[in-house]
Amino acid sequence: VQLQASGGGLVQAGGSLRLSCAASERAFIGYHAGWFRQAPGKEREFVARISRNGVNPVYSDSVKGRFTISRSNTKNTLYLQMNSLKPEDTAVYYCAGTTVVGTTTNPADFHSWGQGTLVTVSS
Numbered sequence: 691v692q693l694q695a696s697g698g699g700l701v702q703a704g705g706s707l708r709l710s711c712a713a714s715e716r717a718f719i720g721y722h723a724g725w726f727r728q729a730p731g732k733e734r735e736f737v738a739r740i741s742r743n744g745v746n747p748v749y750s751d752s753v754k755g756r757f758t759i760s761r762s763n764t765k766n767t768l769y770l771q772m773n774s775l776k777p778e779d780t781a782v783y784y785c786a787g788t789t790v791v792g793t794t795t796n797p798a799d800f801h802s803w804g805q806g807t808l809v810t811v812s813s
Contacts, residue, residue: 691713691714691715691717691718691721691787691802692713692714692715692802693711693712693713693714693718693768693785693786693787693802693803693804694711694712694714694804694805695709695710695711695783695784695785695804695805695806695807696709696710696711696712696807697709697710697807698782698783698807698808698809698810699808699809699810700810700811700812701775701809701810701811701812702811702812703775703776703777703811703812703813704774704775705775705811706771706772706773706774706775707772707775707809708769708770708771708772709725709769709770709772709783709785709807709809710767710768710769711723711725711767711768711769711770711785711804712765712766712767713766713767713768713787714766715766716766718763718766718787719742719763719766720742720789721742721787721788721789721802722739722740722741722742722787722788722789722790723739723740723742723759723761723768723785723786723787723788724736724737724738724739724740724759724785724786724787724788724795724800725737725738725739725759725768725770725783725784725785725786726783726784726785726786726797726800727779727781727782727783727784727809728781728782728784728806729780729781729782732781734784734797735750736750736795736796736797737749737750737753737757737770737783738750738753738757738759738770739759739793739794739795740759740760740761740768741793742763743763744760744761744763746793747759747760748793748795750795752778753772753779756772756773756774756775757770757771757772757773758770758771758773759771768785770783770785772809775809775811776811777811777812777813778811779809779811780809780810780811781808781809782806782807782808782809783806783807783808783809784803784804784805784806785803785804786800786801786802786803786804787800787801787802788800788801788802789801
């Protein structure tokens with residue numbers, strides 16, 4: 691499954707953005723999906739994940755209460771609503787899919803990756 695992320699941009703602190711990730715195939719419905727991010731000079735880190743049927747969202751502590759992950763399996767699309775953005779949220783955001791059973795948040799367990807979309811939050 692090929693994934694393409696979009697929706698990034700420049701926003702002021704406290705603002706909001708909504709990222710989208712479009713999947714190329716209907717097969718995406720069989721994938722658990724997640725969002726990761728990578729800031730300059732840092733390792734890729736987990737942000738949020740959701741099960742293939744759209745339940746059981748899991749969030750990193752750094753975004754819990756501010757970000758919401760969701761998906762539309764009829765549109766083969768994954769979303770990340772980001773509110774109350776902070777400068778430390780600045781990063782390239784990647785969507786990814788996995789068929790690994792469970793609630794893994796390890797990037798190594800995700801095998802389908804989008805190309806990334808840049809989010810820049812100014813102070």
